[in-house]
Amino acid sequence: MINSRFFNRSELLGFLALAVLLIVILPLSLDIFRLNLVAKYLTYAFVGIGLVLCWGYGGILSLGQGVFFGLGGYCMAMYLKLEASSVANTKIQSTPGIPDFMDWNQLTALPFFWKPFHSFPITLLAILLVPAFFALIIGAAMFKRRVGGVYFAIITQAIAAILTILIVGQQGYTGGINGITDLRTLHGWDIRTDHAKFILYFVEVVLLFGCIVAAQFIRLTKLGRILVAMREQEDRVRFSGYSVANFKIFAFCAAAVFAAIGGAMFTLEVGFMSPSFVGIVPSIEMVIYTAVGGRMSIFGAVWGALLVNFAKTSLSESFPQLWLFGLGALFIAVVLAFPNGLSGIWADHVQPRIDRLLSSRKSKSVAGMIADGAPAE
Amino acid sequence: MFGDYSISDLGAILAMQGFAGLILFSVYVLMALGLAIIFGQMGVINMAHGEFMILGAYVTWMTSNAVQHTAPWLFPGYFFIAMILAFIASGALGMLVEWALIRHLYKRPLDTLLATWGLSLILQQAYRSIFGAREVGVELPEWMMGSWQATDSIQIPINGMFVMGLTILITIVVFYILFWSSWGKQVRAVVQNRVMAGAVGINTEKVDRYTFGLGCGIAGIAGSAFTMIGSTGPTAGQLYIVDTFLVVVFGGAASLFGTIASAFSISQTQSTLEFFLSGSMAKVITLLTIVAILMVRPQGLFALKVRK
Numbered sequence: 001m002i003n004s005r006f007f008n009r010s011e012l013l014g015f016l017a018l019a020v021l022l023i024v025i026l027p028l029s030l031d032i033f034r035l036n037l038v039a040k041y042l043t044y045a046f047v048g049i050g051l052v053l054c055w056g057y058g059g060i061l062s063l064g065q066g067v068f069f070g071l072g073g074y075c076m077a078m079y080l081k082l083e084a085s086s087v088a089n090t091k092i093q094s095t096p097g098i099p100d101f102m103d104w105n106q107l108t109a110l111p112f113f114w115k116p117f118h119s120f121p122i123t124l125l126a127i128l129l130v131p132a133f134f135a136l137i138i139g140a141a142m143f144k145r146r147v148g149g150v151y152f153a154i155i156t157q158a159i160a161a162i163l164t165i166l167i168v169g170q171q172g173y174t175g176g177i178n179g180i181t182d183l184r185t186l187h188g189w190d191i192r193t194d195h196a197k198f199i200l201y202f203v204e205v206v207l208l209f210g211c212i213v214a215a216q217f218i219r220l221t222k223l224g225r226i227l228v229a230m231r232e233q234e235d236r237v238r239f240s241g242y243s244v245a246n247f248k249i250f251a252f253c254a255a256a257v258f259a260a261i262g263g264a265m266f267t268l269e270v271g272f273m274s275p276s277f278v279g280i281v282p283s284i285e286m287v288i289y290t291a292v293g294g295r296m297s298i299f300g301a302v303w304g305a306l307l308v309n310f311a312k313t314s315l316s317e318s319f320p321q322l323w324l325f326g327l328g329a330l331f332i333a334v335v336l337a338f339p340n341g342l343s344g345i346w347a348d349h350v351q352p353r354i355d356r357l358l359s360s361r362k363s364k365s366v367a368g369m370i371a372d373g374a375p376a377e
Numbered sequence: 378m379f380g381d382y383s384i385s386d387l388g389a390i391l392a393m394q395g396f397a398g399l400i401l402f403s404v405y406v407l408m409a410l411g412l413a414i415i416f417g418q419m420g421v422i423n424m425a426h427g428e429f430m431i432l433g434a435y436v437t438w439m440t441s442n443a444v445q446h447t448a449p450w451l452f453p454g455y456f457f458i459a460m461i462l463a464f465i466a467s468g469a470l471g472m473l474v475e476w477a478l479i480r481h482l483y484k485r486p487l488d489t490l491l492a493t494w495g496l497s498l499i500l501q502q503a504y505r506s507i508f509g510a511r512e513v514g515v516e517l518p519e520w521m522m523g524s525w526q527a528t529d530s531i532q533i534p535i536n537g538m539f540v541m542g543l544t545i546l547i548t549i550v551v552f553y554i555l556f557w558s559s560w561g562k563q564v565r566a567v568v569q570n571r572v573m574a575g576a577v578g579i580n581t582e583k584v585d586r587y588t589f590g591l592g593c594g595i596a597g598i599a600g601s602a603f604t605m606i607g608s609t610g611p612t613a614g615q616l617y618i619v620d621t622f623l624v625v626v627f628g629g630a631a632s633l634f635g636t637i638a639s640a641f642s643i644s645q646t647q648s649t650l651e652f653f654l655s656g657s658m659a660k661v662i663t664l665l666t667i668v669a670i671l672m673v674r675p676q677g678l679f680a681l682k683v684r685k
Contacts, residue, residue, distance in 0.1 A: 061487045061490075063490075141672040142672060142675075145672065145673075145675050146675070147671075147672075147675040149486065149487065150420075150422055150486050150487065150490070151626060151671075151675060153422075153487065153490060154422075154619075154622050154623070154626055155626075155668055155671060155672075157619055157622070158619055158622075158623055158664055158667070158668055159668065161619045161664065162661055162664045162665060162668070165657050165660050165661050165664075166657070166661050168657060169655060169657030169658055169661065280615075280619060281615075284494055287491065288491070288494075291491060321502065321505075321506060324498045324499065324501065324502035325498075325499055325502050325503075327495070327498055328495040328496060328497075328498035328499035328502070329495065329499065330495070331491060331492065331494065331495030331498070332478065332492050332495040332496065332499075334491075335482070335488045335491050335492040335495070336478070336481055336482075336492065339485075339488070
């Protein structure tokens, strides 16, 4: 049944809780260093939202989301790098006006695929279109031939490996293992200051809510229901006359675009982009965040990205040895015991109690629940 | 590209490069055989397969140290003991993992991938805590060092030949177990139809556990052989896992013969390209070719013809 309202009550509460936390509580209570860390975690939430659509709803597990995260991030980084390597800034190089790592690798001219990134509007378009196009090619080649499930996961993983090896190997064109570093300004605006980081955080939160609304929209339309139907009984959907492949391609492309937005924001927040955010390990970690948050819940994915990364930072700061044990155990526990992640726990155990509480004591406001800051769907 | 070499040089290079490819082929086959049993036969995606291999490598390393200190006279033959120990250790761990983890997930293949990834993280950290983060290498007995001078310009390392011989032996044993023994018949029956296999009196749970254990045990032997040609670190397994999965998928998941054929073509392509291009580009081109072929022929090279 299609909900007549865009968000039902619990989703609206989840939305509000997240909004209050991200827009009011965190900026007021954290210093700029910690807020920047939160901004970094949130970039993975974009990937998570995409994975909810494509994995949770569509049943397509992609282990190559790092590819799209990286493509978005690299598009942004190329623009920033070109701006940072103006002729005036790079006059000590043997070829002024090209990025420093190209000069170190004896390149004397800007490669052709770098040239469009002189322009800011083209860069913004590229951040959205390059990953979408890439996903379209992969998706069309695979889904039209009805490759799915496990095979799709392994092939996307291989693509992540290929792209990483390519970036590391072609040092002169991509900056190699160090990535693209030393980024300074965005369209003349210095992104390294505290003030800029503060503003970027809010830009990111707004984008994130935009993506949440977009994903919610996809989920509630007929398209979203076809995705679920495909996941459950692919053949029946096909026999009903729907082009299964096209719907899968759409979900995969949408997930790729969300990941790319996250990647571009990552470059802006952190100030560099490197192949270590592209490969197999980061790609699987992104799946972990989504699984922990709940693969069926858009808000759950955001919470998952925030909480797992928060745990990662605080655990690896104090007990570097324990972190991998914890992450591994968390993953096994989520898969074995809580396939729907935190949002599943919330929906099964916490939500009913709150509902009971609300119906017995209607006067009690929802403020207490928002302050809890627990995941909600 | 060929201008600087004479014909005989080129021949020697081709032979030696081909042999390097054969060693790579042996490692791929050893790793992929275990995976082909687990993934191809059981449908479980074991992302921790590389870590089972590394366990075998560490067992070999410990055996070599123990033999050197307690029974030096045994040293020339320690490798055979180590291999058996590696098989037992990895196989036992595999059966434990199957019991604790995998058997709950047979109906959710994608979730086995995630759970075993978690397992691989735990195992990696365990190796790092126990054996240290640095890579370790075993000392080879004297008869394994050096190389065999085939002609003036062709040299073939003896440890490489040993690994190849081992691969052939293990492949034969695996084929024997799966296709001629009655236990192998049970395994194949469970793979083809679990419910019916159970109905005719096969203990499917037990078969699953031993099959998984066998796959992991072979990974342990692979790790043991791996120490002959390279050093071992806690994260070395992860480097090979994607390649190995591609080998299995490329060959056609349910076909052991396909696995061997694809391991051969992939390793030969890669080692030949490596001579002409940089290592990373050779790898990229090899992997891209595999992915492209898989897009055209998703069922792999040798697929069983089954009606779905």
